[in-house]
Amino acid sequence: MDLTNDDSCRQAFVRRCPRLGGAVPFTYCLECEADKNPCFKIFDCWWETFDVVGYLKDTLAPEQFESLAQKQPKTKVASLVEIINKARANS
């Protein structure tokens, strides 16, 4: 791949999102979670393409990087209950 070409470079940073099932740019992955946080799959999706770990270590605030790397996920049920409670409070 000739990355001196802008289009090639741009294309290199677009991939199919396994969660959405369609193509997204890397910039989408950087901020698609709540509070503009990166997607929890960002390491797993991009490590085969470039040194995403190094890039995020350079780019994110230290606590944001550690939070992403160390994140203990909520269960689906817990997330759902939270969303339900928020929706009820807002409506």
Add this chain to the structure above:
Amino acid sequence: MATKKILLTEDEMPRQWYNILADIKMNPPLGPDGKPVTPDALAPVFPMNLIEQEVSSDQWIDIPEKVLSIYRQWRPSPLVRAEALEKALDTPARIYFKNEGVSPPGSHKPNTAVPQAYYNKEFGIKRITTETGAGQWGSALSYACSQFGLECKVFMVRVSFDQKPYRKTMMATWGGKCVPSPSPETNAGRSVLEQNPDSPGSLAIAISEAVEAAVSDKTGQTRYSLGSVLNHVMLHQTVIGLEAKKQLAKVNEYPDIIIGCAGGGSNFAGLAFPFVLDKLAGKEVTIYPVEPAACPTLTRAPFVYDHGDNSGYTPLLPMYSLGHNFVPAPIHAGGLRYHGMAPTVSQLVAEGLLIPQSITQLDALAAGILFARTEGHIPAPETNHAIAQVIIEAKKAKEEGKEKVILFNWSGHGLLDLGSYEKYLAGGLTNYQLSDADLEKARKIFANYPKPQIIKSR
């Protein structure tokens, strides 16, 4: 001539789903307050009959006749002997796959969408909401709702809504109303649009919209639906494995190895759980859930790389197989980075009953291409991870000279998801190392890309 497709008659279709919760111990799901979730907490979004299934410990649950009558539109699905693939691999293994791509939406998803629509209708619900990324689940639910006269509202992540016009058309053909998320129809959506009218959306926003649309309906006649992860979804999907058992018995076969791709876990669980029942009773069978290769991390032994996580879920990936010139910067293996897997699947992995495997992007696509050129059907991108593992096992069988029986789930076709194939065939997917100059160039390009906005509570 050997039989290619092993079929069941409609009368031979399973009449009950298998509930693995009867046979394994699970910690109860905890709510945000850290206490076990009660059924009432989920009642605003699910009908009580589905909540009962979610927590049931009955080993077998009857499939309602009305569900069976809709299942008959495409079930029992064929069990197919992949002889052409076997020949291409020159393997003594016998490879069988369940073709779940024959359903109206083209995947395994309606196996749960149909019963969910049924149970909602029985409960008096008139409308179901959901979110969808690329539209696979939204299509399945729209189809299922059309069979029971229910309205279906799908919040589709905006970036996918713009990319997948034919998925929207499928939903509309089945009467589903698909809107791009964020939408002006909910507080959650309006809040995002206020800050950024061009927001590409996200699954988080779409889920919030779908849940809000259900919860805020004052008539109480709207509920929400999920396509994976939850116990009742895994339960419904077991129709796949239960059929496979009967089909294999017809040709006097039993699998040595069972393989399924695992994202949320539903198609994998559907095939595997009925065989896990046998494994719990002492049967020798190896069961592999297969995922995209996760990023390597440092373990406590500094020079060993593996896919570490708290429950040892991810497999070892030796350095030499990375295929890259760079060494990924080490990160602490403190957290399970890929949540979203069904708790029952995670539990079985933790108990050692399932052995997770991982496959790289390129290997998955190469496997899909080989499958399409031998067996004819073009797989969905997720399915390719399972096929890649099948190829690994078939090659092992050749090395060992063993006639292993390999069963896998062909979870869906990829005819509406050909973008990855296009990129691969154009040579656009390679392993390469970016120079600092390339990365700097990319940073400048990033600066002009649209960025999703956060949701703010009012």
